[in-house]
Amino acid sequence: MIDVPDRPIRLGTRRSPLAMAQAEEARERLCKAHGWPLEAVKIVPVTASGDKIQDRPLADIGGKALWTKELDQWLIAGEIDFAVHSAKDVETWRPLEMTIAAVLEREDVRDVLVGVASLSALAPGARIGTSAPRRAAQVLHLRPDCEVVSFRGNVATRLGKLASGEADATLLALAGLNRLGQGHVGTPLSLEGWLPAPGQGAIAIECRAADAATAALLAAIDHAPSHAALMAERDLLAALGGNCHSAIGVHTRAEGADLRLCAAIYTLDGTEKVEREARFSAGDRDGPRRLAAALLAGASPALSACFDPP
Numbered sequence: 583m584i585d586v587p588d589r590p591i592r593l594g595t596r597r598s599p600l601a602m603a604q605a606e607e608a609r610e611r612l613c614k615a616h617g618w619p620l621e622a623v624k625i626v627p628v629t630a631s632g633d634k635i636q637d638r639p640l641a642d643i644g645g646k647a648l649w650t651k652e653l654d655q656w657l658i659a660g661e662i663d664f665a666v667h668s669a670k671d672v673e674t675w676r677p678l679e680m681t682i683a684a685v686l687e688r689e690d691v692r693d694v695l696v697g698v699a700s701l702s703a704l705a706p707g708a709r710i711g712t713s714a715p716r717r718a719a720q721v722l723h724l725r726p727d728c729e730v731v732s733f734r735g736n737v738a739t740r741l742g743k744l745a746s747g748e749a750d751a752t753l754l755a756l757a758g759l760n761r762l763g764q765g766h767v768g769t770p771l772s773l774e775g776w777l778p779a780p781g782q783g784a785i786a787i788e789c790r791a792a793d794a795a796t797a798a799l800l801a802a803i804d805h806a807p808s809h810a811a812l813m814a815e816r817d818l819l820a821a822l823g824g825n826c827h828s829a830i831g832v833h834t835r836a837e838g839a840d841l842r843l844c845a846a847i848y849t850l851d852g853t854e855k856v857e858r859e860a861r862f863s864a865g866d867r868d869g870p871r872r873l874a875a876a877l878l879a880g881a882s883p884a885l886s887a888c889f890d891p892p
């Protein structure tokens with residue numbers, strides 16, 4: 583056990599209800615792990631640019647950086663000691679000053695379909711609300727007759743848009759719904775036909791790479807299997823040169839000391855899909871690179887053009 587700190591440790595988070603729920607979870611785990619009262623960790627909410635601009639797709643206004651930019655600045659300036667993120671929203675390439683010091687145990691990684699019981703039950707020409715290129719491509723791949731309509735905003739906003747008839751169905755991460763106590767909403771999609779986003783369902787905690795003291799505190803709440811899976815998925819993204827414009831799905835399973843990744847890439851209109859699997863030992867950074875190469879080797883020029891590998 584480590585003594586109760588002299589001053590509260592500052593946890594930076596976005597302000598959305600989901601981000602706040604994740605921050606609370608991280609605070610509770612950290613305090614419990616060290617035997618501290620909850621007051622030992624102070625939650626510092628930061629308004630992210632991604633939350634201010636709600637009328638345009640994320641991919642058009644600067645991508646995932648808009649979720650982390652302000653928190654990154656606060657962390658580098660020393661205004662907060664660590665930041666709690668949805669791993670899915672953390673950009674592929676991070677400032678060198680940061681490190682992912684802990685990953686909390688991953689929630690259910692599946693997407694849920696809300697508004698209709700199954701994709702096959704959608705009426706011809708139905709409208710699907712989503713702003714995620716992956717979800718749009720996956721829907722169009724299975725149901726090319728459907729129309730994708732832009733759906734930004736937090737979970738409650740999106741459910742509100744669905745309720746007011748802006749779309750016939752929408753797709754959300756079950757992890758987010760569970761953390762908001764709304765896990766009953768919608769039907770989970772099987773991982774056999776519908777791969778989630780890299781990092782989906784995982785909470786990544788970043789601190790300054792030079793701050794060994796905070797990193798040591800955070801190590802107590804790291805969930806090693808979730809961390810290994812997240813790193814493999816992030817390595818895959820990096821090797822593909824994926825970003826918020828690309829449609830990439832991946833599911834990682836642990837098999838003994840190995841990881842098995844099943845991944846798919848799509849053209850944005852969903853016409854083309856390449857799916858490949860790879861098994862490699864956890865921590866083998868070359869495994870994700872080989873999987874990325876296999877995916878790109880199977881892609882047409884049009885699909886390859888969606889990626890910019892290093």
Ligand SMILES: NCc1[nH]cc(CCC(=O)O)c1CC(=O)O
Pocket residue numbers: 668669670671737753754755756757758781782783784785
């Ligand atoms: N892009 C927003 C976002 N970032 C993380 C989650 C869900 C929680 C998670 O994946 O951990 C969501 C909402 C959604 O996709 O429905």
